[in-house]
Amino acid sequence: MAEALTQTLDLEALRSFVAVARLGSLAAAAEQRHRTVGALSMQIKRLETHLGTRLMIRGARGMTLTASGDALLGEARELLRRHDGLVARISGRGLSGRVRFGMPEDFASHLVGRLLPDFLARHPDVVLEAVTATSGQLARRLERGDLSLIVALDRPHRLSGGERLWRTSPVWAGARDLSLSADAPLPLALHPVDCPYRQLGIEALEAERRPWHAVFTSTSIHALETAVEAGLAVSILEQDRLTPAMRELGDAEGLPRLADCHAELHYGRGVSATSWPAVEALGEMIRARLGHRG
Structure with a gap:
């Protein structure tokens, strides 16, 4: 192992390693790097030989990192970032x-x-x-x-x-003076399909068999917020988007918990x-x- 650590790592092999780790596929990384799959495979093998450890395992879902590969990934990204920054500063490009x-x-x-x-x-x-x-x-x-x-x-x-960045904080949002009837369908202000919070809300309501209907639909987050502030409907918003004219709704209004989202x-x-x-x-x-x- 001591002998392996004295050897210089190939920066291009590190670039290929990072590409395979990010894309999860030798073929996809080879296409992006404009190399053959065989060439990338050899670069990964040389890295493993130099470091004396297995970095990746081929599985049914593509290439997955070992514990050593996961540890190398962050270091490799930082090394390449510093290298490219140095070249850019010195060359003026x-x-x-x-x-x-x-x-x-x-x-x-x-x-x-x-x-x-x-x-x-x-x-x-x-x-x-x-x-x-x-x-x-x-x-x-x-x-x-x-x-x-x-x-x-x-x-x-x-x-x-x-790559997971953060866990979001979706909440039920209504006007500050909004009064809801447990017997009436819940009036909702929603984005169209393909919106995560629309899906979260509908899934939660249907799991509780709570009736609902879309009063207002818009692609604009600002339009939805206006509809909530006006008392027209309830919506699902990120918690830090609640304005003084809104309040967070929940158990007291008979609304179900929203699932996690990232x-x-x-x-x-x-x-x-x-x-x-x-x-x-x-x-x-x-x-x-x-x-x-x-």
Whole structure:
């Protein structure tokens, strides 16, 4: 083992290792890295030989990390980030390429307010395209190759291989002076299908056999909040979006508990080699800034 530690690790092999770990597939990583599956497999084997330990195991669901591989992953990402930053500073060439980033509107203020401007200030040559949509829509656009990376909730359209960032805090929200009748169907203000909180609420109500009907439907979070403040309907909102005109509803109103939900970071598989360093840089910034938000 002491002899293995004196050997220099191949940075390109580390890049391939990180790509396979992120995508969960040698074939997908080979496509992104513009290499053959055999070449990537040999790079991983050389890393394992140099480190004297197994890093990955091939299974029915693709490549999974061993305990040693999981420990290496964070260190490898940090090493590559520092290396690429050093090269950019000394050579005078910063990151470039195109980054297409998607996020739910509910969390846009946390991302657009400071994080994205800071990213562009650090990397002015990167072309950034940011969009908001429901988590279900974002997941489908990522799978189609329309987006480079997304922050999305882990429902209703679940994606594999994401990095969990935080646990969200959805609550039943109503106007401060709202009075509900236990016998009448619950009036709801909802996003259209593909919204995680819509699914959470409907699942919880149907499990309790509580009747409901959609009074107001909109793609705009601000429109839903206005409907709640006006007393038109009840909605499911992130707890920190409650305004002074709202109150959190729950047991006293006969409303069921909402299931847990998590925000995750997902990368696209069709990112070009020239754009990938910029995509990864934004992902690292999101992870650093928002990874412990919940």
